[in-house]
Amino acid sequence: MTSLSTHVLDAVTGTPAAGIGLDVTDADGAPAASGRTDDDGRARLAEDLAPGTYRLRFATGEWFAAAGRETFHPEVVVAFTVTAGREHLHVPLLLSPFAYSTYRGS
Structure with a gap:
């Protein structure tokens, strides 16, 4: 089984994005x-993901609104695949009000 974690950074302020809601769903x-x-x-979101396709949803609109900031993206959804034999997946998100970037981390 595979574990999953994430790390979100606010690219505008250069600080961690604390308090963003996260949901993981299967295919x-x-x-x-x-x-x-x-x-x-x-x-750290899951310890036991079976192989398959998943979606990690970041509630970015709620987070920006709570900070009194506008955003173009009410949510960011990253689809990814868990393969057999993979022990850990890390999905970072670099976030700003009008853009985001993600990759498979380590």
């Missing part, structure tokens, strides 16, 4: 995990 849309980023912008 059928069934919930697999949920959480919120900690004070360092990090979250």
